Amino acid sequence: MPEYKSKAYSHIFRIALVLIAAGLIGVAVRAMVLPESFGDYGHYRGSAIEDEINRPIRNGTNSSCLVCHPYIREMHLQGVHNTVSCEFCHGPVADHVQDGKVIARLPKKEGNDIKTLCLRCHNQIIRARPKESIKMISMPQHLEEKHVRIDHNCNQCHNVHAPLMWVKEARAIVGAEEDNK
Amino acid sequence: MDSIEKEISRGRRTFIKKVLGGTVAGSLLLVIPAGAMDLANIPEQITGMRGKTGPFITEKKFAFIVDITRCIGCGSCCVADKNEYQVPDGMYRTWVERYVIDDEDNVYVDCPNGGLDGYQEPRQDIPHPIRDTFFVPKLCNMCEHPSCVQVCPVGATYQTEDNFVLIDAKRCVACGYCIQACPYGIRYINPETRTADKCSWCYHRVRKGLLPACVDVCPVQARKFGDLNDKDSEVYKILHQPHVVSVLKPGMGNKPSLHYVGLRREVV
Numbered sequence: 277m278p279e280y281k282s283k284a285y286s287h288i289f290r291i292a293l294v295l296i297a298a299g300l301i302g303v304a305v306r307a308m309v310l311p312e313s314f315g316d317y318g319h320y321r322g323s324a325i326e327d328e329i330n331r332p333i334r335n336g337t338n339s340s341c342l343v344c345h346p347y348i349r350e351m352h353l354q355g356v357h358n359t360v361s362c363e364f365c366h367g368p369v370a371d372h373v374q375d376g377k378v379i380a381r382l383p384k385k386e387g388n389d390i391k392t393l394c395l396r397c398h399n400q401i402i403r404a405r406p407k408e409s410i411k412m413i414s415m416p417q418h419l420e421e422k423h424v425r426i427d428h429n430c431n432q433c434h435n436v437h438a439p440l441m442w443v444k445e446a447r448a449i450v451g452a453e454e455d456n457k
Numbered sequence: 458m459d460s461i462e463k464e465i466s467r468g469r470r471t472f473i474k475k476v477l478g479g480t481v482a483g484s485l486l487l488v489i490p491a492g493a494m495d496l497a498n499i500p501e502q503i504t505g506m507r508g509k510t511g512p513f514i515t516e517k518k519f520a521f522i523v524d525i526t527r528c529i530g531c532g533s534c535c536v537a538d539k540n541e542y543q544v545p546d547g548m549y550r551t552w553v554e555r556y557v558i559d560d561e562d563n564v565y566v567d568c569p570n571g572g573l574d575g576y577q578e579p580r581q582d583i584p585h586p587i588r589d590t591f592f593v594p595k596l597c598n599m600c601e602h603p604s605c606v607q608v609c610p611v612g613a614t615y616q617t618e619d620n621f622v623l624i625d626a627k628r629c630v631a632c633g634y635c636i637q638a639c640p641y642g643i644r645y646i647n648p649e650t651r652t653a654d655k656c657s658w659c660y661h662r663v664r665k666g667l668l669p670a671c672v673d674v675c676p677v678q679a680r681k682f683g684d685l686n687d688k689d690s691e692v693y694k695i696l697h698q699p700h701v702v703s704v705l706k707p708g709m710g711n712k713p714s715l716h717y718v719g720l721r722r723e724v725v
Contacts, residue, residue: 311628317512320615324625325512331661333496334541335670340499361674364533368540396575397531397676403579403590405529409677 336369338362344373348437355438365393365436385436387429391415394430496665502673503684506666514619514664517684519714520692521658521669523594526719527679530555530592532575534671534680539573541659541670548645549573550656551596551671556723559585564723593724594680596671597622597643597656598705598713605635605644614653620714621660626652640709658682 316322341362342349352358363369366382373379385393400412416426424433435441501507505516530553538544538551553572557565557580565583569576576592603622606614613628614635629652636644636653647654659669663682667673672682683692696703696716702725703716717724 314612317618318615320612321625321628322512324615324623324627325617327625327627328623328657328660329664333662333665333667334543335537335673337499337502337667337673343498357676359676359678361533361537361676363540364536364674364676392577395577397529399577401579402530402576403587405592406526409527409529 332370334368334370335363340369341366351435351437351441355435355441357437357439390429390431390436394434394436499667501666502668503663503666503682506664509664513617516686518620518686519658519663520683520685520696521596521599521672521715522681522683522692522695522718523596523715524679524681524718525591525593525721525724527677528553528592528594529677529679530572530576531676532572533674533676534594535571535573537670537674538656541662544654545647545649548647548654550643550654551594554593554595555580556589556591556593556721557583557587558589558723559583560588561585562588591721593717594671595641595643596715597658598641598711598715599658600711600713602710602712604638604640604709604711608634608638610634621658623657623660624653624655626650626654629653640706640711641713 311321311323313322314320317325338352338361342352352362365385366372371380372382395415397410398413400414405412419426419428422433430436433443496507503517506514532553534551535549535553538549542550544550549571551571552568554566554568555572555576557567559565563583563585565580567580572592572594599620599622601620603614603616606616606622609615610632611628611630613625613630614622615625616622631646631651631653633646633653636646639655644653644655646652659667659671662669668682669680672680681691681695683690685693685696687693695718700718702720702722703718704713705715705717705720705725707725
């Protein structure tokens with residue numbers, strides 16, 4: 277019986293060589309394309325977590341504002357608006373202070389903007405609000421009830437930081453009883 | 458005479474030197490880039506978070522609870538969020554929806570400008586008497602099995618071991634798969650960075666011991682954020698007492714970490 281087993285292996289070597297070369301090129305390209313910390317904790321760039329942590333904080337809290345505004349602090353914390361954020365009305369503290377220095381003034385609501393701002397929370401006509409949580413009023417009935425001119429702005433009777441402060445003071449001076457809440 | 462003149466010019470020289478030095482120093486102070494906000498003035502709101510290193514939060518398991526029965530739809534949260542991330546107009550990382558249900562059980566949902574301007578006007582276009590109205594704030598659900606992470610082809614959206622789903626803006630190619638995959642419609646393509654973007658539960662604030670911006674500003678505590686490992690925390694107490702349906706689309710199998718108190722059938 278003749279032996280049919282070939283002794284020529286060169287075609288196998290060639291295929292193996294091509295496969296190894298392709299593998300090496302693949303590994304090299306992967307190393308070049310993938311960022312350094314990729315795969316440290318999972319299928320993502322590990323240092324992305326650090327990047328996210330280092331995102332600048334732009335909203336301080338009320339305490340970051342009140343530390344420099346002691347007069348407002350006194351009013352704001354004693355009034356019923358003590359849970360309202362300073363930055364909601366005035367803008368983020370990062371636009372005002374950087375590195376302990378004042379870089380710009382924050383806007384202050386004036387005129388009709390104040391009324392719009394107040395009614396964001398206190399407008400009874402919206403109805404979708406839980407009854408117990410905050411006081412609701414409807415305009416202009418509220419002005420009529422209180423016997424003031426219909427074009428009065430909210431902040432003519434209510435200090436925006438402590439809405440009942442002037443009302444209480446006025447009552448104390450006049451000696452009036454507290455009317456219906 | 459010479460000595461006096463010398464004295465005067467010496468004085469002038471030092472004067473000019475000092476003025477120049479002061480000017481240079483002053484302008485340098487202005488030029489040096491503004492660093493992170495001084496955290497010293499801000500008390501820690503989540504205790505035990507400052508001074509911690511390492512890639513993950515190990516001791517705490519955070520949960521977010523939105524109390525629909527408290528929300529007044531003022532939009533403070535939306536304003537704070539826009540300020541914190543300088544979100545481009547027309548894009549929202551968080552928003553507040555208004556639900557109106559009439560006598561015929563029709564449900565009307567609207568969300569003008571994401572609730573950013575608040576709700577100033579009642580809906581006029583409803584023919585029947587209104588039976589019920591309420592507000593529903595929406596934000597990232599931080600799923601335990603996030604479908605957005607599963608579909609991301611480049612590893613730009615990932616879930617950390619402390620269960621935050623975050624986005625690596627440097628990797629994102631804005632293919633938009635995650636936007637289609639999210640069952641809650643939380644994600645959007647940020648037109649400025651041209652990458653996918655979404656609410657991160659203010660991961661950068663939490664790691665520095667501050668509450669998420671929206672939680673901090675909510676005047677009626679409708680948004681709550683806390684540690685489920687702490688049995689005295691408000692979130693633990695709420696989630697471990699009897700309560701009705703509390704997550705959105707539970708059938709999707711994403712297991713959200715965002716819970717709702719008073720969630721309604723119409724919303725789920």
